[in-house]
Amino acid sequence: MAENTFMLEVVTPERVVLSDxxxxxxxxxxxxxxxxxxxxxxxxxxLKIGVLRYTAKxxxxxxxxxxxxxxxxxxxxxxxxxxxxxxxxxxDILRAKAAKERAERRLQQRTEEISFxxxxxxxxxxxxxxxxxEADRP
Ligand code: ATP
Numbered sequence: 001m002a003e004n005t006f007m008l009e010v011v012t013p014e015r016v017v018l019s020d021x022x023x024x025x026x027x028x029x030x031x032x033x034x035x036x037x038x039x040x041x042x043x044x045x046x047l048k049i050g051v052l053r054y055t056a057k058x059x060x061x062x063x064x065x066x067x068x069x070x071x072x073x074x075x076x077x078x079x080x081x082x083x084x085x086x087x088x089x090x091x092d093i094l095r096a097k098a099a100k101e102r103a104e105r106r107l108q109q110r111t112e113e114i115s116f117x118x119x120x121x122x123x124x125x126x127x128x129x130x131x132x133x134e135a136d137r138p
Contacts (some may be wrong), residue, residue, distance in 0.1 A: 005038060006021065006022065006076040007078070008025050009077070010080045012083065013083070020056065022056055022057060023037075023056070025052065026052065026053050027066070030048050042075075044072050045071050047068060047071060048124075049068060049125055050066065051135070052065075052066050052085075053135070063131075065131070065132040066085045067084045068083040069083055084125070086132070088134075088135055089136050091130075093134070096130045096133065100130065103120070103126060104123060107119045
């Protein structure tokens with residue numbers, strides 16, 4: 001491992017989305033963005049729906065949409081366990097835009113609180129996907 005890198009693993013219940021050496025990662029933690037470099041002290045942070053960005057070992061900054069879960073940092077390894085995670089380059093942007101519009105329509109209707117909260121979360125996921133996809137487009 002290069003002297004300025006550490007391992008980043010992003011895992012969902014479905015798959016390992018990323019397992020690679022990186023120089024830097026910023027995650028959308030519940031309390032705000034948290035940046036991790038090599039040698040970071042051990043920590044656990046809850047994550048919210050948002051965009052994770054990392055500087056790969058080749059120096060390129062890449063993005064991912066993540067929803068929920070948490071991150072653990074220990075011994076130069078950051079493990080993100082998320083409910084869903086997609087790399088910016090693999091996101092279907094039209095699908096995310098359709099999900100955004102669907103959620104916005106639901107939020108305009110008078111619905112029970114539980115559907116309102118679900119629609120708000122669906123909207124947050126869609127916005128994070130659009131942001132990550134646009135950030136990784138050439
Ligand atoms: P949709 O209404 O479009 O299904 P959703 O927010 O309900 O969106 P999720 O339940 O969060 O979708 O995700 C279901 C699965 O589909 C997960 O594996 C997730 O990674 C994947 N996924 C969701 N939206 C996209 C997208 N726009 N591009 C690529 N994969 C996606």
